[in-house]
Amino acid sequence: MTYGTGTGTLPDLGTVRARLGATLDATARAWLHAALTGASARPDTQPYEHRLAAWQLRFAEAGRRVGDEHADAARLLLLHAARADTATLTVLYTQGTAAERRAVLLALPHLVAGPDALPLVEDALRANDTRLLTAAVGPYAAAHLPAHAWRHAVLKCLFTGVRADAVAGLAERARGDGELVRMLGDFADERTAAGRPVPDDLHRVLALSAPESPTHGRPDPHGKES
Helix, strand or coil: CCCCCCCCCCCCHHHHHHHHHHHCCHHHHHHHHHHHHHHCCCCCCCCHHHHHHHHHHHHHHHHHHHCHHHHHHHHHHHHHHCCCCHHHHHHHHHHCCHHHHHHHHHHHHHHCCCHHHHHHHHHHHCCCCHHHHHHHCCHHHHHHCCHHHHHHHHHHHHHHCCCHHHCCCHHHHHCCCHHHHHHHHHHHHHHHHCCCCCCHHHHHHHHHHCCCECCCECECCCCCEC
16 A cells, blocks of 8 residues: 555545555554554653654654555554654654655645645755655645745656656646746757657646637647647
């Protein structure tokens, strides 16, 4: 079970936990239950510094305990159970492996209401790891990433081969965005001049970005009217 990558949608955590529990074997399921119970322990029943250290260790070992294919979901549930704040998420992201960073990015829309965690998204968008990029352009970026940075994120996805379907809120944010149309045309020109193919997804994003004109239709990727 791979959580949330490539869909651009925000799944219900109750559903994530139910599906994960149904998929894991008995040993992994018992580990997850104990990990979530420990992460959610109240400060008055366990010293906070001890609770923090314990669940962070479980966050790191999740791949080994439940399998890499289920680690995103397990880590998301741990972060939610621990009610991780932005400062804690930043520490986990900064010190984590690529897989741990991805899990932090996937958890942002569940845990951070405002734009405070945008530095984590911006850092991930500078990477060339496509799974990290996929996590970075999820619902949190759709809600909070400024327009200029969001446009460059879309282009980064096209450049690295991340599917447009991974970009949460693509249709809503791209609609009528003339600057994005210009950037897509420039990108297509550069690819053509270099003898490289224009990604199919570019035409899809262009169609979303450029509303059809009553007389001229949609512009092509090179800015010519059809």
